[in-house]
Amino acid sequence: MTVSYHKKTIADVPVDGRRVLVRVDFNVPMDPAGQITDDRRIRETLPTIRYLIDHGARVILVSHLGRPGGRPDPKYSLRPVAERLQQLLGQPVTFVPEAVGPVAEAAVQRLQPGEVALLENVRFYPGEEKNDTGFAEQLAKLAELYVDDAFGAAHRAHASTVGVARFLPAVSGFLMEKELRMLGDALEAPRRPLVAIIGGAKISTKIDVLKNLLPRVDALLVGGGMANTFLKAKGYEIGRSLVENDRLTEAHDIIAQAGSKLMLPIDVVVAAEPRSDALPVVVPVERVPPDEMILDIGPKTVDAFAQVISTAGTVIWNGPLGMAELPPFAEGTLGVARALAKSSATTIVGGGDLVGVLEQLGMADQMTHVSTGGGASLEFLEGKILPGVAALEDK
Numbered sequence: 033m034t035v036s037y038h039k040k041t042i043a044d045v046p047v048d049g050r051r052v053l054v055r056v057d058f059n060v061p062m063d064p065a066g067q068i069t070d071d072r073r074i075r076e077t078l079p080t081i082r083y084l085i086d087h088g089a090r091v092i093l094v095s096h097l098g099r100p101g102g103r104p105d106p107k108y109s110l111r112p113v114a115e116r117l118q119q120l121l122g123q124p125v126t127f128v129p130e131a132v133g134p135v136a137e138a139a140v141q142r143l144q145p146g147e148v149a150l151l152e153n154v155r156f157y158p159g160e161e162k163n164d165t166g167f168a169e170q171l172a173k174l175a176e177l178y179v180d181d182a183f184g185a186a187h188r189a190h191a192s193t194v195g196v197a198r199f200l201p202a203v204s205g206f207l208m209e210k211e212l213r214m215l216g217d218a219l220e221a222p223r224r225p226l227v228a229i230i231g232g233a234k235i236s237t238k239i240d241v242l243k244n245l246l247p248r249v250d251a252l253l254v255g256g257g258m259a260n261t262f263l264k265a266k267g268y269e270i271g272r273s274l275v276e277n278d279r280l281t282e283a284h285d286i287i288a289q290a291g292s293k294l295m296l297p298i299d300v301v302v303a304a305e306p307r308s309d310a311l312p313v314v315v316p317v318e319r320v321p322p323d324e325m326i327l328d329i330g331p332k333t334v335d336a337f338a339q340v341i342s343t344a345g346t347v348i349w350n351g352p353l354g355m356a357e358l359p360p361f362a363e364g365t366l367g368v369a370r371a372l373a374k375s376s377a378t379t380i381v382g383g384g385d386l387v388g389v390l391e392q393l394g395m396a397d398q399m400t401h402v403s404t405g406g407g408a409s410l411e412f413l414e415g416k417i418l419p420g421v422a423a424l425e426d427k
């Protein structure tokens with residue numbers, strides 16, 4: 033890796049009495065009535081916010097929410113997030129209805145040491161996603177120090193993740209630091225054996241992850257829809273399963289390159305349709321009926337994967353191993369999650385869908401680290417330099 037992931041943190045710089053602009057990822061899911069349905073992303077930033085409060089900083093939080101497209105849209109207001117944060121922190125949070133300009137400047141001037149303000153959605157401004165220099169400078173004007181705790185947005189080169197760091201000293205928050213340490217160590221200095229489990233719908237979205245991980249890992253376990261393309265490349269009948277016929281050559285290359293590191297399903301769960309009332313049937317991979325679809329890994333595969341996992345020092349897992357949002361096809365993902373929970377390995381899980389499924393199954397808390405970054409963790413595993421990380425000062 034050409035960029036260091038050892039970054040200065042808020043613990044390395046003076047914060048007492050300073051106005052600190054903290055980029056957080058408060059892009060939380062909301063129901064149509066505007067109620068927050070999952071506040072994990074808010075809770076994950078509490079250590080950073082509490083540290084700054086306790087050390088007398090004037091805390092100015094900035095985040096995006098959804099895709100308002102560069103103009104104000106009340107649907108994407110962060111006001112409800114300010115309320116939730118206030119409950120979680122147990123102290124007042126001032127909601128500022130602008131992110132830059134006179135209203136925001138006046139609001140941050142009034143902040144006393146230990147007080148917290150949350151600015152309105154930074155994507156209400158066209159300059160944010162364009163990483164406009166003038167807009168970044170306006171944001172920077174609000175503070176004397178920039179802290180990035182938004183790992184989930186670090187793969188985007190926007191004004192609030194990258195541009196602002198040109199005008200202020202820039203360090204990481206504790207969540208960013210933890211994400212970089214967990215994912216960075218897994219790639220650069222893992223406790224071995226290092227086992228990667230890759231699932232999800234398609235090879236095409238994870239081909240670069242597979243290529244980057246392959247030389248580093250001791251074992252690569254593949255499930256989910258993407259396993260189908262590997263199985264087809266090996267000559268198996270896969271019926272009406274999801275497959276990427278334009279990726280068969282690449283699948284072939286990976287199979288050849290991986291040799292005995294690669295483990296594919298040996299049995300699978302099939303059904304006629306991906307429905308929650310479907311009748312799941314387990315078959316060996318050699319016997320997938322031509323009119324059915326592979327929708328999960330089978331129990332023998334779970335056992336084989338669990339065997340490898342039980343000897344691992346580190347496990348990285350991205351993507352569900354079946355259509356786990358439907359209960360009949362969640363057993364494979366659940367079984368492997370249980371194997372991770374039981375193992376003494378450092379277990380790191382990522383991927384928006386996988387994390388959601390593990391939360392639903394009540395397994396997320398049993399992992400060493402659940403990454404808050406979907407796209408960001410994927411790009412990190414691809415070996416890419418995340419612009420939001422590169423913008424921070426090295427340790």
Ligand code: ADP
Nearest residue numbers: 232233256257326327351354355383384385386
């Ligand atoms: P993540 O967000 O965790 O990285 P992906 O977005 O790559 O995961 O893939 C998640 C999707 O993969 C889910 O919607 C799931 O239904 C789908 N999927 C998993 N296994 C299969 C399968 N065998 N057939 C079709 N879709 C699958």
Ligand code: MG
Nearest residue numbers: 383384385386
């Ligand atoms: Mg996904």
